[in-house]
Amino acid sequence: MSNGASPLRAVVIACVAIAGLIPADMFLARLERSEGKAEAEAVFRQAAQLSEAGRRQEAIDHYRHAFALDRSNRDCQLALAEALRKSGDLDEAEAQLTALLELDSANGSANLEMARLQMARGRSSDAEFYYHLAIYGRWPGDASGRRRQVRLELADLLAKARRPDLLAELLPLENDTGLTRFARIQIGHYLLQAGSPSRAATLFRALCAEDPADPDAHAGLAEAEFQRGNYAAAQVAYLAAGRLRGRDPTYVEKARIAGEMVALDPTLRRLSAADRTARSKRLLERTLERVRSCGTPPDNLLTPAEETLRKRAPAAEAADRYLNAAEALWGYAKSACPAREPDLLTLLFARLQ
Amino acid sequence: MLSTIQTWLRDLRDREARITIILSVVIGALVGLVTVAFLLLTGRLASHLYPPTLDQDGLAPWRRLSLPVAGSLAGGFLLYRYFPSARGSGIPQTKFALFIDEGFISLKTVAGKFLCCTLSLSSGLALGREGPSVQIGAGIASALARHLGLSRKAVKALVPVGAAAALAAAFNTPIAAVLFTLEEIIGDLNAPLLGSVVVSAATSWIVLHLFLGDDPIFHVPAYRLVHPVEFGIYAVLGVIGGLVSVVFVKMLLGIRLAFRRLPPSTLWLQPVAGGLLVGLLGWHVPEVLGVGYEYVDRVVNGDVVLPAVLLLLMLKLIATAGCYSSGNAGGVFGPSLFFGAMAGGAVGSVAHSLFPAYTATAGAYALVGMGATFAGIIRVPFTSVIMIFELTRDYSVIVPLMIANLVSYFLASQLQHLQIYEALALQDGIHLATKEAREAALEGSVRDAMRSGVAPLAAATTAGDAPSSDLALMPVVDDAGLAGLVARERIEQARADGCADQLVSTLMHGDPPRVFPDETPVAALQKMGSSGYNVLPVVSRANVKQLIGVVTLHDILERYGLPKESL
Numbered sequence: 001m002s003n004g005a006s007p008l009r010a011v012v013i014a015c016v017a018i019a020g021l022i023p024a025d026m027f028l029a030r031l032e033r034s035e036g037k038a039e040a041e042a043v044f045r046q047a048a049q050l051s052e053a054g055r056r057q058e059a060i061d062h063y064r065h066a067f068a069l070d071r072s073n074r075d076c077q078l079a080l081a082e083a084l085r086k087s088g089d090l091d092e093a094e095a096q097l098t099a100l101l102e103l104d105s106a107n108g109s110a111n112l113e114m115a116r117l118q119m120a121r122g123r124s125s126d127a128e129f130y131y132h133l134a135i136y137g138r139w140p141g142d143a144s145g146r147r148r149q150v151r152l153e154l155a156d157l158l159a160k161a162r163r164p165d166l167l168a169e170l171l172p173l174e175n176d177t178g179l180t181r182f183a184r185i186q187i188g189h190y191l192l193q194a195g196s197p198s199r200a201a202t203l204f205r206a207l208c209a210e211d212p213a214d215p216d217a218h219a220g221l222a223e224a225e226f227q228r229g230n231y232a233a234a235q236v237a238y239l240a241a242g243r244l245r246g247r248d249p250t251y252v253e254k255a256r257i258a259g260e261m262v263a264l265d266p267t268l269r270r271l272s273a274a275d276r277t278a279r280s281k282r283l284l285e286r287t288l289e290r291v292r293s294c295g296t297p298p299d300n301l302l303t304p305a306e307e308t309l310r311k312r313a314p315a316a317e318a319a320d321r322y323l324n325a326a327e328a329l330w331g332y333a334k335s336a337c338p339a340r341e342p343d344l345l346t347l348l349f350a351r352l353q
Numbered sequence: 354m355l356s357t358i359q360t361w362l363r364d365l366r367d368r369e370a371r372i373t374i375i376l377s378v379v380i381g382a383l384v385g386l387v388t389v390a391f392l393l394l395t396g397r398l399a400s401h402l403y404p405p406t407l408d409q410d411g412l413a414p415w416r417r418l419s420l421p422v423a424g425s426l427a428g429g430f431l432l433y434r435y436f437p438s439a440r441g442s443g444i445p446q447t448k449f450a451l452f453i454d455e456g457f458i459s460l461k462t463v464a465g466k467f468l469c470c471t472l473s474l475s476s477g478l479a480l481g482r483e484g485p486s487v488q489i490g491a492g493i494a495s496a497l498a499r500h501l502g503l504s505r506k507a508v509k510a511l512v513p514v515g516a517a518a519a520l521a522a523a524f525n526t527p528i529a530a531v532l533f534t535l536e537e538i539i540g541d542l543n544a545p546l547l548g549s550v551v552v553s554a555a556t557s558w559i560v561l562h563l564f565l566g567d568d569p570i571f572h573v574p575a576y577r578l579v580h581p582v583e584f585g586i587y588a589v590l591g592v593i594g595g596l597v598s599v600v601f602v603k604m605l606l607g608i609r610l611a612f613r614r615l616p617p618s619t620l621w622l623q624p625v626a627g628g629l630l631v632g633l634l635g636w637h638v639p640e641v642l643g644v645g646y647e648y649v650d651r652v653v654n655g656d657v658v659l660p661a662v663l664l665l666l667m668l669k670l671i672a673t674a675g676c677y678s679s680g681n682a683g684g685v686f687g688p689s690l691f692f693g694a695m696a697g698g699a700v701g702s703v704a705h706s707l708f709p710a711y712t713a714t715a716g717a718y719a720l721v722g723m724g725a726t727f728a729g730i731i732r733v734p735f736t737s738v739i740m741i742f743e744l745t746r747d748y749s750v751i752v753p754l755m756i757a758n759l760v761s762y763f764l765a766s767q768l769q770h771l772q773i774y775e776a777l778a779l780q781d782g783i784h785l786a787t788k789e790a791r792e793a794a795l796e797g798s799v800r801d802a803m804r805s806g807v808a809p810l811a812a813a814t815t816a817g818d819a820p821s822s823d824l825a826l827m828p829v830v831d832d833a834g835l836a837g838l839v840a841r842e843r844i845e846q847a848r849a850d851g852c853a854d855q856l857v858s859t860l861m862h863g864d865p866p867r868v869f870p871d872e873t874p875v876a877a878l879q880k881m882g883s884s885g886y887n888v889l890p891v892v893s894r895a896n897v898k899q900l901i902g903v904v905t906l907h908d909i910l911e912r913y914g915l916p917k918e919s920l
Contacts (some may be wrong), residue, residue: 010500014383021386026392027562065654069649071568089715092655095574191869 033306040070051123052212056087074100085117093117109139113148124161124193146177150182159190167194181207181214188220189328197227200321208237215244219251221256229351231261231291260344267352273315284309287326287333290345294337305329327352377549381518381556385491388522388557391489395482399643400474408649417477417639418632423478425628425681428469432682433621436465441677442481442684445774447538448785449515451791456495456509463492469682473624477642478880479631479672481522487538490557491517502526517550518557524686525570527558529740537774539867567636569652573745576717578753583704583712584707587753590700590718591760592727596695598729598761599605599768601670601689606776608678613780620680624654627679631672641668643686649694649723653745657698666695677832685773689730690723695735721748725757729765732772734758798878800870802912803891803901810857812836816844817853824886828862834898835890837861867892870901874909881906891898 047062048182063080067073077100079095083091097114101107115130131154139146151169159167173179173187184207191200207214222237243250262268264286266279288305291297308325330349339346370727386602404419432440439462450458470485494515498508513534520530535541578584621628635642645665652662666703673688700720720741728737738754778785810819812831826838839861847855866884868877870891881887887906893899 007501010497010502013500014379015445018383020387021383021390023391025386025389025564028390032393035397035632039400039717064651065647068650071572095655099574101570157616189774 012289026050036069037073040066040073040076042072043069044076044079044223047083049199051079051083054084059083060089061085071297074107074110078107078113081110081117082113085113085120090117092120092122103194105133106138108134108139108143108146108150112153115154119157124157126155131157145178148173148178148183152179152186155187155190155233159193162193164194167196168188168200169196170196181211183218185220186225190331191229192220192223196217200224201228201230212245215248217253218244221346222254224249226258231258231265234258257344257347261347263342265324265351271317276316277319277322280319280326281309284322284326285347287329289346290337292331294333297332297336301329301332323352354434363420369835371680373507373514373549373554376476376498376501377514377552378556380490380494380511381516381553383497383559384493384515384518384553385495385522385557385560387467387489388486388519389561389900391471391486392523392565393745395471397884399477400469402475403477403642412574416639417635421477421628421632421635421642422470422625423628424478425624425676425679426622428473428682429621429624429680431465431469431472432624432680436462438462439465439488439682440680441470441682441687441777442484442774443486444484444537444684444686445777445781445785445900446597447488447491447512447785449778450491450495450760450773451509451538452514452785455505455519456493456512458488458492458512460492460496463496464614466492467627468681471890473676473681474644475633476887477631478628478676478681479641479643479669479674479685479688479781480644480681480683481685481687481689482683483686484522486523487684488517488519490515490517491800494553508729510549511587513546513562514549514553518553521554521558522561522597524740524744525561525568526556526743527554527738529743530554532736533737535846536736537731558683559783567701569744570646571581571653571744573653573720573747574655574716575749576713576720576747577749579713580711583753584756586704586712586718587721587757588702588760590697590720591757592764593696593700594693594725594757595729595764595768597666597670597692597726601674601692602730602765602769602773602776603683604670605674605678605685605773606780609777609780610676612680613680617732619709623679624676624681625679627676630675630679634668634672636667637662640665641672645669646687647689649719652694652719653716653723655714657702657715657719659699661855662695662698662702666692666699669695683732684725691735693723693726694719694728695722717753720745720747721753721757724750724754728758728770729761732762732766734762774826788869797874798870799868799872799904799913802874802877802908803870803902803904804837804908807903809835809900810839812856812861814857815853816847816855816857816903818842818859819857824888824905826886826889828900828903829857830900831858834896835865835867835892835900837863838865838886838888838890864891867897868904869894874912877904877909878906 028250033045043066044063047059047066050062058085060080063076063083064081067076067080070076070086077096080124081096081100083095084090084096094117097110100110101114104110109132111134113208113255115116115127115134117125118130133149134150135147135154152171155166155169155173157167170190173183174191179187184203186204187310188200188207201224204217204224206220209219211217218237218241222241226234226239235255237253238255238258240260242248242255244252264283266276266283272278273328284305288302288309291302291305303328305325305328308321313321327349330345334346334349360914403416438446438459441619443466447458450456461474466485470482473481474482478595491512492515494511495508498511503511515532516538517530521527531547531550532553534546534550539546555562611637612626615623631641640648648665669688669691673685673691676683679687680767687906696718699717700713700722701715704712704717704718724737724741727740728734731737737758738751741754742748742751756910769776775785807824807828809828809830812829825841827841829836830838836858837856843855843860847853847860866880866889868880868891871894877889880889889904890900891902891904893901
């Protein structure tokens with residue numbers, strides 16, 4: 001035992017020290033947390049300002065600093081990842097997002113950012129996966145609005161990639177009344193791209209009813225009706241769109257094509273037999289013109305068609321004969337001299353088939 | 354009531370070996386609380402002196418120049434006038450206390466270390482907080498043990514307990530703290546203090562977590578080995594880590610020697626040279642200020658710009674060597690991680706740009722570089738591996754770390770023979786036992802000294818039939834194995850008394866003390882001393898009845914170079 005030792009005093013001093021240090025440490029820890037958060041928020045605001053000013057690298061440095069000051073600030077980590085992605089540092093951006101998602105896999109914003117990052121990497125299937133996680137993820141505030149936006153972004157991605165599963169993403173949006181008019185018009189066009197002109201027509205028709213002065217809604221409706229084969233309705237809608245756009249030549253031209261389709265289409269309902277025969281004959285003549293313009297078509301193709309035109313056929317059979325001859329010629333024409341863009345004949349024969 | 358407590362304390366003192374564990378918990382808690390206060394106070398002060406909301410352009414350069422100078426001036430004066438023992442890192446001082454001063458570290462030194470390091474570290478000097486924490490923790494343990502009236506042996510035993518507790522809290526690495534204490538402070542991984550050290554480190558770590566939560570110092574993304582060719586690059590990183598370690602240690606020792614040659618009257622002013630150096634460097638490159646964990650974090654996360662990390666490595670080497678050598682209070686633990694991260698980041702950056710398909714990003718190399726440089730400077734390769742693992746919690750770096758650490762450790766040992774703390778002690782005129790010396794002292798076992806070809810006597814042999822032997826005590830075996838030892842004298846006495854038909858088993862001492870072949874000769878000597886036998890049977894650990902040989906007092910002494918004739 002050491003001389004002069006006072007065990008009791010030592011124990012008392014140790015207890016007092018522990019009892020004094022606990023509140024001191026608690027105070028310091030609380031101060032550290034509150035000051036750290038305040039400092040982090042201030043730096044974060046600076047970073048956001050720098051980002052808005054286009055000073056990307058400085059913004060990244062500030063985001064990093066803010067995140068180092070407050071590791072619990074997920075918004076800051078997300079903003080850092082976004083800034084890194086925009087600056088092209090995809091590796092670090094992915095590392096940050098992976099870390100963030102490990103802690104909070106249902107974070108809608110983080111999943112959306114990860115989806116965008118995967119898109120930037122060219123990994124569309126991974127991006128689609130994260131878009132879905134974002135849609136079904138957790139969002140603060142207006143969750144349904146954010147989910148709607150994400151789904152729209154995903155639809156845009158699928159549309160650009162011409163993916164067949166586009167329609168599946170559009171169906172939940174089709175009747176969503178929370179969407180902006182612009183978004184609904186966009187959805188209508190995506191529906192057309194997804195091969196659902198009837199749904200698109202319904203949507204555009206509703207939009208036209210809501211605002212009859214909107215040329216985009218009329219143009220969309222025209223496209224939808226045209227795809228459905230309702231050329232008359234398409235012509236009306238094109239004309240309306242053109243009128244609202246100050247006689248936009250594009251719509252005027254489209255209205256003319258729709259009008260020609262109406263005039264030429266032998267399959268339209270409620271046509272008289274004579275009218276059907278006349279339309280079929282006109283179709284054969286125009287097809288023959290197209291084939292002749294292709295260079296030197298084989299005689300065994302031209303002669304029967306010319307014969308059909310020359311000979312008189314019984315009224316009941318005439319329309320079918322003309323149509324059969326026209327289809328035989330079209331089979332040659334579409335491979336020998338295909339049109340650069342779908343023209344009247346292409347559309348008509350597609351409809352006939 | 355008071356008398357009951359006093360009686361209880363007296364009883365406890367009498368059984369001090371048993372109360373070590375209780376004291377370890379108390380020391381762990383107390384040291385943990387003090388270390389947390391130290392970390393928080395230093396951090397808050399630094400944060401107010403260098404507000405993070407001001408960007409680097411907005412932070413006036415005068416602040417970066419004047420604060421380190423002011424901090425070193427204030428610290429230097431306090432160190433010179435009041436706390437001379439609080440100078441430097443704290444780890445060599447803890448070792449002096451342990452091996453030379455019977456574990457004595459004064460409370461005044463603890464207070465001085467706390468105060469001076471708070472001043473110097475928060476003012477931006479390029480030094481670490483871990484070494485000082487070790488001295489503070491060891492000092493608290495020493496003071497508490499002394500005031501409890503424990504024996505000098507117990508006081509000495511509790512110094513590493515306090516050191517481990519401090520390191521566990523300061524670095525948030527409880528396992529590495531235990532290993533560091535055993536590997537570096539005590540110098541023996543098999544030290545009997547293991548239990549107490551573990552308990553105190555764990556308690557302190559719990560205290561840290563209670564106040565600061567479970568947040569690692571560095572936040573590292575998951576890295577993986579991309580291709581086996583990377584092992585070669587990690588070995589190259591080990592070489593570079595070793596070279597950086599040697600450059601740093603030699604530079605630090607060289608500058609320190611130059612300072613030591615200055616007149617003693619300038620001692621109070623010398624730390625200002627370090628402060629001024631850091632201030633001037635910080636004026637141009639603010640990242641040089643402080644220990645720089647934020648930049649380490651950035652680099653291990655892959656934010657590596659080759660020219661920048663090379664510049665930072667070079668400047669930080671100079672800054673830390675200057676600050677430490679000039680006598681400021683602060684350690685080299687943290688800065689050594691900074692050097693490693695920068696060196697690793699540079700190697701990784703080059704490797705990744707040359708072989709992008711075969712290498713991980715620079716961050717992974719920065720991580721391994723931290724361990725390599727730490728192993729090269731502090732010379733604790735095992736601790737280094739575990740420490741980096743604990744700091745980052747990333748298992749995938751273990752094998753690359755082991756490769757780089759061993760290469761760095763080997764190279765640094767070859768180019769700079771003395772480890773940094775031993776070399777610093779030597780400059781102070783203190784000859785601490787080197788690691789090699791300590792290991793040599795522990796070398797050897799009973800196996801090296803024992804006789805393995807000794808034929809034991811059968812228990813059923815009569816005294817008349819017993820063969821002669823030069824051993825004073827002969828082992829006796831029965832069907833089960835070793836039965837006892839019989840003195841040659843007693844056999845000869847039985848013969849002389851005409852009792853030659855007396856069985857050896859009736860003459861022998863049953864249940865004799867034994868030693869195991871892997872026990873140290875010192876342990877065998879202790880057993881000889883306590884039993885009074887100069888011959889001991891050597892038995893198997895798997896079966897204590899299985900006789901392997903015998904060891905005699907002469908055999909052990911001969912092993913230490915004392916020939917039989919001289920005994």
